[in-house]
Amino acid sequence: MHLTHNILIALLALIFLISGLSKASGSPKGLSGTRELEVKDIFARAVGVLEALAALLLIYGLRYPDSFIAWGALVFLWCVMGGAIYRHSKRNKMSTSFPPFFLLTLISIVLVIS
Numbered sequence: 001m002h003l004t005h006n007i008l009i010a011l012l013a014l015i016f017l018i019s020g021l022s023k024a025s026g027s028p029k030g031l032s033g034t035r036e037l038e039v040k041d042i043f044a045r046a047v048g049v050l051e052a053l054a055a056l057l058l059i060y061g062l063r064y065p066d067s068f069i070a071w072g073a074l075v076f077l078w079c080v081m082g083g084a085i086y087r088h089s090k091r092n093k094m095s096t097s098f099p100p101f102f103l104l105t106l107i108s109i110v111l112v113i114s
Contacts, residue, residue, distance in 0.1 A: 016058070
């Protein structure tokens with residue numbers, strides 16, 4: 001179970017680091033998904049910075065498993081993905097909500113097996 005937990009944490013850290021940096025950079029490709037949902041660029045970039053920071057905290061949590069920092073980062077990312085799904089539903093774009101739903105599910109699994 002410990003190996004599975006570490007693999008999932010590393011996978012989530014990689015996904016959120018890439019996604020966060022893509023949004024934080026302000027590139028049109030990185031912000032295209034949030035623009036479809038009519039999220040202001042400044043807010044999307046701030047979320048990107050926080051996602052990247054949370055990903056770094058997940059990596060820190062792999063190095064120091066006794067700290068609760070990774071758990072806090074997971075809870076934060078869980079809330080962000082819940083907000084993303086909510087935003088998709090408010091804009092009637094549920095057909096594009098699979099990525100945040102999948103990530104929310106992975107985060108939930110990691111939180112349960114922690």
